[in-house]
Amino acid sequence: MADAKRTNRLILHKTVVMVGMMGAGKTAVGRALANRLAVPFRDSDHEIEQAANMTIAEIFERDGEPFFRRKESQVIDRLLDGTPCVLSTGGGAFMSADNRQGISQKGVSVWLDADLEVLWNRVRHKDTRPLLRSADPKGTLAALYEKRVPLYRLADITVTSRADRTLDEMARLVCDTLLETRPDVLEALE
Ligand SMILES: Nc1ncnc2c1ncn2[C@@H]1O[C@H](COP(=O)(O)OP(=O)(O)O)[C@@H](O)[C@H]1O
Numbered sequence: 001m002a003d004a005k006r007t008n009r010l011i012l013h014k015t016v017v018m019v020g021m022m023g024a025g026k027t028a029v030g031r032a033l034a035n036r037l038a039v040p041f042r043d044s045d046h047e048i049e050q051a052a053n054m055t056i057a058e059i060f061e062r063d064g065e066p067f068f069r070r071k072e073s074q075v076i077d078r079l080l081d082g083t084p085c086v087l088s089t090g091g092g093a094f095m096s097a098d099n100r101q102g103i104s105q106k107g108v109s110v111w112l113d114a115d116l117e118v119l120w121n122r123v124r125h126k127d128t129r130p131l132l133r134s135a136d137p138k139g140t141l142a143a144l145y146e147k148r149v150p151l152y153r154l155a156d157i158t159v160t161s162r163a164d165r166t167l168d169e170m171a172r173l174v175c176d177t178l179l180e181t182r183p184d185v186l187e188a189l190e
């Protein structure tokens with residue numbers, strides 16, 4: 001596997017869509033994975049922020065969450081129709097049945113599965129996530145976790161994100177799992 005990376009002979013046939021809770025590492029691992037696969041990296045939150053010239057928090061505040069969700073679905077649809085890339089979504093994107101359908105038809109979903117403590121430790125120091133701007137952010141995160149995990153389980157591939165795994169280790173694990181289980185998505189040329 002390491003050789004395949006070194007000789008740059010990995011061919012990505014379908015877009016890899018990172019899903020999971022806030023703090024799971026979708027953005028950071030997605031970027032490392034794109035680098036490893038030598039394909040473009042896209043992040044739906046970043047695309048929305050750029051198009052609106054506003055932060056996610058400002059969009060939530062001014063236009064509301066339903067507006068944000070519509071933009072999110074549009075961005076995901078558009079990027080799934082482009083050349084294969086790594087696409088990191090926001091934590092709520094996989095809750096929509098329409099988004100899940102588009103992702104499974106045109107790409108492959110990878111759930112970064114982290115437990116609540118790991119997630120909390122990764123999001124607690126930042127106030128950029130509007131849904132966690134509550135009186136009890138840890139309780140809010142826990143409630144979202146309970147509600148969302150059954151849907152994340154529907155993802156095509158699951159990779160466990162433990163506290164002791166680095167970003168590069170995570171990217172390698174996702175890459176190796178795709179190579180082993182999804183030759184229709186990722187191919188290593190001899
Ligand atoms: N496997 C990991 N090892 C170390 N730090 C990580 C790991 N995964 C995520 N992080 C860190 O946790 C924070 C949240 O990650 P991020 O990629 O923004 O998550 P998400 O996009 O899923 O909300 C970032 O500071 C990121 O660098």
Ligand SMILES: O=C(O)C1=C[C@@H](OP(=O)(O)O)[C@@H](O)[C@H](O)C1
Pocket residue numbers: 020021022023026027045056089090091092093128129130131
């Ligand atoms: O879980 C969610 O509903 C959200 C997660 C965020 O992205 P990350 O999961 O990348 O933090 C961002 O899309 C928005 O704040 C809403």
Ligand SMILES: [Mg+2]
Pocket residue numbers: 026027028045088089090
């Ligand atoms: Mg992110």
